[in-house]
Amino acid sequence: MRSQVVPDRLVVLTFDDGNRSDATVVAPLLERYGFGATFFITEGMNFLENKTSRLTWPEVRALHEAGFEIGNHTAAHGPADAQPTDEFRRDIEHIEQRCAEHGIPHPTSFCYPGYRHRAEAAGVLADMGYRFARRGVAPEYPHALGRGSAYDPATDHPLLIPTTAASGPRWRLENFIEALDQARDGKIAVFTFHGVPDLDHPWVHTDPGLFEECMGHLHTHGYRVIAMRDLAEYVHDETASADPYAGIQARMTPAPVDLTTEGATSPVGIDAKQPRFGWKIRSARRGERQTAYRVCVSGSRSRAADDDPDVWDSGKVMSRESAHVPYGGPALRSDQTYYWSARTWDADDTPSDLSDVATFDMGLLDSADWVARWIGTDARISAPLLRKEFQIDGEMKRARAYVSGLGYAEITV
Known part of the structure; x- marks a missing residue:
């Protein structure tokens, strides 16, 4: 112990x-x-x-x-x-x-x-x-x-x-x-x-x-x-x-690894309303071949790890595809973190272990989600430095800045 x-x-x-x-x-x-x-x-x-x-x-x-x-x-x-x-x-x-x-x-x-x-x-x-x-x-x-x-x-x-x-x-x-x-x-x-x-x-x-x-x-x-x-x-x-x-x-047991969403690992701020998933197959056996997959999306890490999805369950899909597999569940919400996992089946129809949990964060999908006002200046300055102070009341659980600008900009906190 x-x-x-x-x-x-x-x-x-x-x-x-x-x-x-x-x-x-x-x-x-x-x-x-x-x-x-x-x-x-x-x-x-x-x-x-x-x-x-x-x-x-x-x-x-x-x-x-x-x-x-x-x-x-x-x-x-x-x-x-x-x-x-x-x-x-x-x-x-x-x-x-x-x-x-x-x-x-x-x-x-x-x-x-x-x-x-x-x-x-x-x-x-x-x-x-x-x-x-x-x-x-x-x-x-x-x-x-x-x-x-x-x-x-x-x-x-x-x-x-x-x-x-x-x-x-x-x-x-x-x-x-x-x-x-x-x-x-x-x-x-x-x-x-x-x-x-x-x-x-x-x-x-x-x-x-x-x-x-x-x-x-x-x-x-x-x-x-x-x-x-x-x-x-x-x-x-x-x-x-x-x-x-x-x-x-035990770790060498076949399982999907290197999970990606829209081609990236744990991406933040994606704008695809039907994101595409991908993975690789880890196996100690040569010539391992996928014959089916199941993708599950959850609203919490614990449900994804427990193979108990509450957002979308693709069910067992007979396919060798392991890239660009589209999300097929209900509409995803702006500014939301989602957790997903995958399982595959081999040529003997034996299921793999469940993959590790991966994440993806949705960006702001609709124009109505952008409620901020533009930050700028009327002065003709080639590279203005703008600063804003604010105070947060209470304990902060999560914070994220969504930035859109014309030309080049950097944001620091």
């Missing part, structure tokens, strides 16, 4: 490979916001030789003294799914010894080098007393996608914690926010970063400006940001299944 209920907006930050930017860029920003984090250290990746882009052990100790967790990333950064068990154990013990030499506590969190893992490796970690171990986004998602599943302590083994999102050079703030949306309903968003910037491996590089934006977003929106060791507050040893891969296999 869990020690505490997992709150919404719980985030774990992890940083791999001992990049110098951990000390020069990352740690000062995390300290400013009071965030926790885990830094996974390896002596592979030219750690001992390259002191231009890698930390020194005294700098690793300084991260510990600043309150951050130091995790084990093995001596040689070798593939845990291919290393002989004895060699894997020795690589782990080497980092433990190096931590002890520098006055750093015995690590209890581990990161699989190169995201590669197997059941035997998880067993070694359990025998050596490790509480938590982070993997990548696979096998549920391709590594190149950089997007994975939130950690669900109810189903995921604590020694095979999935990466919710791994930063890279193509990342944008929108990718970060999309991953953060999974930090609810008992699930925890776990992020993987490498160098900020990464001078040696551009394929995992994170732009420092983007990183600052991401951390600012966490702070502004009230997320609790912790190190991996702090998961002990929420995860009890009894949650660990005898089969460490049971949670992964």
Whole structure:
């Protein structure tokens, strides 16, 4: 059982490979916001030789003294799914010894080098007393996608914690926010970063400006940001299944994923009165083929998750279509958030799991919905700056600004 209920907006930050930017860029920003984090250290990746882009052990100790967790990333950064068990154990013990030499506590969190893992490796970690171990986004998602599943302590083994999102050079703030949306309903968003910037491996590089934006977003929106060791507050040893891969296999059960409305993920302000839905099929089986689908739209997240729609139920539709599937229910309301889910059937007429719940927000559909007055000035100013102050009485549940302008405009709150 869990020690505490997992709150919404719980985030774990992890940083791999001992990049110098951990000390020069990352740690000062995390300290400013009071965030926790885990830094996974390896002596592979030219750690001992390259002191231009890698930390020194005294700098690793300084991260510990600043309150951050130091995790084990093995001596040689070798593939845990291919290393002989004895060699894997020795690589782990080497980092433990190096931590002890520098006055750093015995690590209890581990990161699989190169995201590669197997059941035997998880067993070694359990025998050596490790509480938590982070993997990548696979096998549920391709590594190149950089997007994975939130950690669900109810189903995921604590020694095979999935990466919710791994930063890279193509990342944008929108990718970060999309991953953060999974930090609810008992699930925890776990992020993987490498160098900020990464001078040696551009394929995992994170732009420092983007990183600052991401951390600012966490702070502004009230997320609790912790190190991996702090998961002990929420995860009890009894949650660990005898089969460490049971949670992964359950997530690999066929189901619609990557749900879109009008071609976008969780769009806001759409004006299509009959929006079109789309999804992809996740399956561990090659050649998986959809033969039918069912789409349900609800007015609340709970009803959508319970497969109890109160707005529209398409019923089982015999079709292979998984894109541009039109909404066919009653008229949708302006300025309303809707929640939807999908289920598919395969060639054997076996139904999939219900998808995760997706959302879409309607814009203002009719001219009568626009009751505001134009904001402007008679002065001939090329780029006027206009300001309005107002006070909100009572507790605010939701606020949204609908903006229409001639030419270019920006709005800030």
